[in-house]
Structure formats: structure tokens, C-alpha cells
Amino acid sequence: MARLKVGVLISGRGSNLQALIDACADPDFPAEIALVLSNKADAYGLERARRAGIPAAVVSHRDYADKPGFEAAMDEALNAAGVELVCLAGFMRLLTSGFVERWHDKLINIHPSLLPAFKGLDTHARAIEASVRFTGCTVHFVRPAMDEGPIVLQAVVPILESDDSHSLADRVLVAEHRSYPLALKLIAEGRARVEGERVAISGSPTTASTTPSTAPEPLLNPPA
Numbered sequence: 450m451a452r453l454k455v456g457v458l459i460s461g462r463g464s465n466l467q468a469l470i471d472a473c474a475d476p477d478f479p480a481e482i483a484l485v486l487s488n489k490a491d492a493y494g495l496e497r498a499r500r501a502g503i504p505a506a507v508v509s510h511r512d513y514a515d516k517p518g519f520e521a522a523m524d525e526a527l528n529a530a531g532v533e534l535v536c537l538a539g540f541m542r543l544l545t546s547g548f549v550e551r552w553h554d555k556l557i558n559i560h561p562s563l564l565p566a567f568k569g570l571d572t573h574a575r576a577i578e579a580s581v582r583f584t585g586c587t588v589h590f591v592r593p594a595m596d597e598g599p600i601v602l603q604a605v606v607p608i609l610e611s612d613d614s615h616s617l618a619d620r621v622l623v624a625e626h627r628s629y630p631l632a633l634k635l636i637a638e639g640r641a642r643v644e645g646e647r648v649a650i651s652g653s654p655t656t657a658s659t660t661p662s663t664a665p666e667p668l669l670n671p672p673a
């Protein structure tokens with residue numbers, strides 16, 4: 450069966466990109482990365498793509514007079530590579546509704562919180578500040594409003610007494626690296642589909658090697 454052609458948009462270190470590269474390295478994985486685009490020439494993720502032999506290019510927002518021009522250039526590159534699904538992986542530019550609508554239900558993002566809590570930046574510090582007991586990450590289809598859209602999956606990470614934003618970010622990142630490949634797998638297999646602004650997941654629980662526990666043990670804090 451043909452693998453789903455994916456484009457990954459990055460701005461920086463690209464550890465989630467790496468998780469997707471590693472998952473796609475398995476010939477049985479139902480998706481392949483056709484193109485990595487970065488809006489920053491010095492993004493380390495570009496190096497990761499090159500090392501994996503994946504086509505990578507820079508489309509710098511600074512080279513365009515306005516956002517639609519920048520996004521049209523990205524569209525052109527994605528379409529030329531035959532991309533069918535776009536994954537945002539630490540892409541730090543807000544996209545216009547024009548771009549988001551052109552990729553409607555074909556554009557996903559990973560966010561380091563349990564949405565709809567803690568949209569935006571500095572999620573870990575804000576979660577600690579709010580004294581919430583659990584945070585995590587969310588993979589969702591993208592809609593024009595920032596960090597909104599039908600949720601594909603979430604992973605829960607407890608917040609420890611000893612956590613600062615860095616230690617928490619490190620643990621959430623581990624969950625991200627499991628979650629993004631799994632979400633991509635579910636979409637590529639046609640098992641995760643948007644129906645009426647919710648994601649319906651069909652089929653039996655996946656057992657692929659990229660699979661985290663999709664249904665973590667319920668955690669009670671404080672313990673009952």
C-alpha cells in the first residue's frame with residue numbers, strides 16, 4: 450500500500466521531527482516524510498533531515514513581503530513534493546486562515562499541554578504556576594485559531610513536587626516523541642478521521658512498536 454506523503458514544518462531543534470523520521474524508517478510504517486521545510490536556515494532539524502536523506506529546504510519568512518507570500522512559497526514546495534499531510538513540529542510562525550483552510554484536515558500540530566489548557570507559549574511554567582497535577586501533550590488537527598482543532602490524542606504526564614519547567618519539559622517531550630508518530634500512524638491508516646469537528650478513532654488498539662500506552666492507567670493525585 451502507498452505510504453502517506455508527509456511534509457514536516459520546523460523552526461528549531463526538531464526532536465519531534467526525529468521521532469517521525471525514526472518511525473518512518475520502518476518500511477511497514479504507513480507514512481513517509483517527503484519534505485522538511487524550515488523557516489530558519491540554522492534550524493538543527495534541517496541537519497536531522499539531511500542525515501536521514503530526506504529532502505529539506507528553507508523558506509524564510511524574511512524573504513517575503515507578507516505572510517500570504519511566505520505561505521504560498523511553502524504551499525508550492527509542499528505540493529511539488531506531493532505532500533498529502535502537513536505536520537507542524539515546533540514551527541514557530543502563526544499560519545493564516547488561508548493556509549490552514551487550504552490544508553483543512555490535512556494539517557496537524559503537537560502542543561506541549563493538555564489542550565484546551567495552556568495554549569500558546571511557556572506551557573510548562575504556566576502549568577506549574579497553576580498548580581495543576583497533570584499536564585502532557587496533545588496532537589490535534591489545526592484550525593485557524595491558535596492551538597485549537599479536533600484532538601487526535603493526548604498523553605498525560607504527572608507534575609512532580611520537584612519539577613521546574615525544564616524537568617517537566619523533558620518528561621513531556623518523551624511523551625511527545627511517542628504521541629506524534631502514533632497520531633500520524635492512526636491518520637495514515639485512515640483510522641483517525643475528523644467527523645463533525647471531533648476525531649473518531651476506529652479499529653482495535655494499535656500494537657505497533659511506536660505505540661505508547663494510549664490509555665494510561667488512571668492516575669489519582671493525591672492517591673485515594
Ligand code: GRF
Pocket residue numbers: 461462463464465466538539540559560561622625
Ligand atoms: C515541542 O515541545 C512541541 O510540542 C512544540 O515545540 C516544541 C518543539 O520541539 N510545538 P522540537 O523542535 O520538536 O524538539
